[in-house]
Amino acid sequence: MEALFAxxxxxxxxAGIFLILRRRTFPVILGLSLLTYAVNAFLFATGRLALNAPPVLNKYKEVAYTDPLPQALVLTAIVISFGMTAVIVMIALSAYLSSKTDHIDLPLAEEAGEDE
Structure with a gap:
């Protein structure tokens, strides 16, 4: 199970890094979301991957348990990533409305009229 999760x-x-390297804003936003999901899954896995295990230690039984701290961190990270995704979408939307394209163009030195 660990190999599948890893x-x-x-x-x-x-996939997130591949999409971040695209030249349009929408794939960049999707790539950031995929990276966020990957980090959240990694944080969740740090609390031990155990099936049907309680998130707290039971003092009456010797059973495996999962650490509740990474679960709380993942919940917090989900809220923060949702807010940051909304901010990035609004910045991309304002850039699209001002330039009428979502293509990311970085002018080369000869196109910009600069001499090296």
């Missing part, structure tokens, strides 16, 4: 985090990270 490969899923790796695929999410790779």
């Amino acid at each position: 490969s899923a985090v790796g695929v999410l990270t790779a």
Whole structure:
């Protein structure tokens, strides 16, 4: 189960980085979201991957338990990432409305008229 979970985090990270390197704003926003999901899954996995285990230690039974701190961190990270995604979408929307395109163009030195 750990290998499947680790490969899923790796695929999410790779897809997120691939989309961030695109030249349009919408794939960049999707890539940031995928990276956020990968980090959240990684944080969740730090609390031990155990099936049907309680998040607290029971003093009457010797059973495995999962750490509740990473779960709380993931919930906080989900809220923060939702807010940051909304901010990024609004910045991209304002850039689109001002330039009428969502293409990210970085002018080259010869196109901008600058001499090296």
